[in-house]
Amino acid sequence: MRAIWITKPGGTEVLAVRESTDPQPDRGEVRITVRATGLNFAEVMARQGLYPDAPKPPCVVGYEVAGVVDALGAEVTGLEVGQRVLALVRFGGHADSVCAPVERVLPMPDGLSFTDGAALPVxxxxxxxxxxxxxxxxxxxxxxxxxxxxxxxxxxxxxxxxxxxxxxxxxxxxxxxxxxxxxxxxxxxxxxxxxxxxxxxxxxxxxxxxxxxxxxxxxxxxxxxxxxxxxxxxxxxxxxxxxxxxxxxxxxxxxxxxxxxxxxxxxxxxxxxxxxxxxxGHLWDRSDLLREELAALLDLWRQGAVKPRIDGVYPFAEAAAAHRRIGERRNIGKVVLVP
Ligand SMILES: NC(=O)c1ccc[n+]([C@@H]2O[C@H](COP(=O)([O-])OP(=O)(O)OC[C@H]3O[C@@H](n4cnc5c(N)ncnc54)[C@H](OP(=O)(O)O)[C@@H]3O)[C@@H](O)[C@H]2O)c1
Known part of the structure; x- marks a missing residue:
């Protein structure tokens, strides 16, 4: 798989796209082929070394993805290979493949694009x-x-x-x-x-x-x-x-x-x-609550009451430009990364 690594704390030059082996889903997890992933202010701060919750570099951050289920771990029910989903992940989202516990994965409504799907959760x-x-x-x-x-x-x-x-x-x-x-x-x-x-x-x-x-x-x-x-x-x-x-x-x-x-x-x-x-990020153990609120949001999206405003979509290779866009205060709405 390919992922955007924060190699050490610093400016955007510390970002690097690297290859590694694909993750394997554990019991209760699904693996998702990521089609789009959100870039959040927290991840810009993580790169700067200002986000205490982030894993120690070198690391791959990323809290949210939209994509397609491509493998099921043991004991997974309710989701199928090939299904379009969005998911909350506690890091590792800035990759083209990620595993997520099934309770933090929701099917995407028809008509919701991967870009908008990745812009919604966080x-x-x-x-x-x-x-x-x-x-x-x-x-x-x-x-x-x-x-x-x-x-x-x-x-x-x-x-x-x-x-x-x-x-x-x-x-x-x-x-x-x-x-x-x-x-x-x-x-x-x-x-x-x-x-x-x-x-x-x-x-x-x-x-x-x-x-x-x-x-x-x-x-x-x-x-x-x-x-x-x-x-x-x-x-x-x-x-x-x-x-x-x-x-x-x-x-x-x-x-x-x-x-x-x-x-x-x-x-x-x-x-x-x-x-x-x-x-x-500290509500991760309250999947019940996050799921309920995310489901309510998807209903509001279906009703047309909410619609992510996408500022820009950046390929992984241009992750540095995406980080700069937020750090230099130029974005209006969401910055999205695509593998
Ligand atoms: N607690 C949580 O669970 C949680 C979850 C998500 C986000 N957050 C927090 O919510 C805030 C917004 O996040 P976001 O992802 O919506 O932000 P964002 O889309 O990245 O917004 C960036 C914008 O904020 C403004 N800004 C104000 N002070 C800034 C600064 N010191 N550095 C850079 N930009 C600054 C800039 O626009 P203008 O200068 O034009 O105003 C900039 O374009 C962040 O503090 C983030 O950490 C918290």
């Missing part, structure tokens, strides 16, 4: 889980989402449209604002040229928002907390602020880490605030 599960399981999004809520033009951000905007009267505030570079509006964002905010917190306050008459979805981390978590009105909730789900630039910087990491707010239950109680954390 981004849409993260968005769905935050909005509907963790935050219990209700009619009329005000939602602030950062990195709004990225894969998760666009999934959040599309899912917010499935609830009436949601008002969304999305931060992204100005060049991406037309797309944000197309995706239903009520108030795109250019965080590069204006103070997003001041702008949200202005737009809400000083009241603030009900829900902040923050994958930036550090000082932004503090700012997000200050933007919550009573009964508001902050969902922390990433630490992109660690990753500015191509490589790891200890100084930048220290500055961001010291900016993390210190919270107490008293403070939460007094302000009627909730702080939640979401890490899909």
């Amino acid at each position: 981004n849409y599960l993260t968005a769905y889980h935050m909005l509907f399981r963790v935050a219990n999004l209700r009619r009329g809520a005000r939602v602030l989402v950062h990195m709004a033009a990225g894969g998760v951000g666009i999934a959040v905007l599309q899912l917010c449209r499935t609830v009436p009267d949601i008002v969304t505030f999305g931060t992204a570079s100005a060049a991406k604002h037309d797309v944000l509006r197309e995706e239903g964002c009520t108030h795109p905010i250019d965080y590069r040229t204006e103070d997003y917190a001041a702008r949200v306050r202005e737009l809400t008459g000083g009241e603030g928002v009900d829900l902040v979805l923050d994958p930036l981390g550090g000082r932004d978590w503090k700012r997000g907390l200050r933007l919550l009105r009573p009964v508001g909730q902050l969902v922390a789900y990433g630490f992109a602020n660690l990753s500015t630039g191509e490589r790891r910087s200890i100084r930048r990491m220290a500055a961001q880490l010291t900016g993390v707010p210190v919270l107490t239950p008293f403070g939460m109680m007094d302000r009627n605030h909730t702080v939640s954390g979401v890490n899909l």
